[in-house]
Amino acid sequence: MLLIRYVVSDIDGTITDAQKRIQAVGIRCLREVQERGVTVSIASGNVLPLAHGIGLYIGAKGPVIAENGGILGYQEKIYRLHSIAKPLRAYQHLKQRMPEVERLFTDNWRETEVALKPTVDPARVRAILKDFGLEIEVTGFAIHMMEPGQSKLEGVKKACELLALDLSEVAAFGDSDNDAKMLAGVGYGVAVGNASPAAKSAAMYVASRKHSDGVEEGLKHLGLLP
Numbered sequence: 001m002l003l004i005r006y007v008v009s010d011i012d013g014t015i016t017d018a019q020k021r022i023q024a025v026g027i028r029c030l031r032e033v034q035e036r037g038v039t040v041s042i043a044s045g046n047v048l049p050l051a052h053g054i055g056l057y058i059g060a061k062g063p064v065i066a067e068n069g070g071i072l073g074y075q076e077k078i079y080r081l082h083s084i085a086k087p088l089r090a091y092q093h094l095k096q097r098m099p100e101v102e103r104l105f106t107d108n109w110r111e112t113e114v115a116l117k118p119t120v121d122p123a124r125v126r127a128i129l130k131d132f133g134l135e136i137e138v139t140g141f142a143i144h145m146m147e148p149g150q151s152k153l154e155g156v157k158k159a160c161e162l163l164a165l166d167l168s169e170v171a172a173f174g175d176s177d178n179d180a181k182m183l184a185g186v187g188y189g190v191a192v193g194n195a196s197p198a199a200k201s202a203a204m205y206v207a208s209r210k211h212s213d214g215v216e217e218g219l220k221h222l223g224l225l226p
Helices: 024-035 048-058 085-097 122-128 152-163 177-185 197-202 211-221
Strands: 006-009 039-042 064-066 071-074 077-080 113-116 135-138 143-146 170-174 188-191
Touching: 006 024, 006 152, 024 039, 024 048, 024 211, 039 048, 039 064, 039 152, 048 064, 048 071, 064 152, 071 152, 085 113, 085 122, 085 143, 122 135, 122 143, 135 177, 152 170, 152 177, 170 177, 170 211, 177 188, 177 197, 188 197, 188 211
Parallel strands: 006 039, 006 170, 170 188
Antiparallel strands: 064 071, 071 077, 113 143, 135 143
């Protein structure tokens, strides 16, 4: 029997619309699940200060998983699982070969990865950096350059350690390629209706509805909402 004690949700494209606006239904359903005794966390490719703020105002009480699992915040402690040193060296090399690449504004606070504006060809980025051995994840919002092994799933595993929970007790929600490992690796992965093919293939359940409506659908499918 499936026992879900921990819900982890991506932000951009999952509880937001395509314009990155958080939808009220996503806030409401995650709060309701938590009020029913299930811990809720945010897992984002964004930086910790932003993810922390969103989690705080949503009311999520679990660890904040940021920068695709590279860094976590929980109970006023920060857990850094990766370093930005190698991605920075790779970015400097990339900038020489592709002067048009630009980092996101939020990279002013990024500590474990480099995130590029999605205005360049990811295939060319991968080709230029093929000898750096990086994880390069593409979402609809950024191109993330990370150390090997960095992923939201790794962040969820650390969060489970902090909460004394098993990975099998986790339900995760996402929409992008950088959510795929997390959706495949937890007890139950849910892809919202607007998810990428990789995210849908990794999930155990694909919602028919998009964004926050898909999160609500998935929570009802799991019996976490009436």
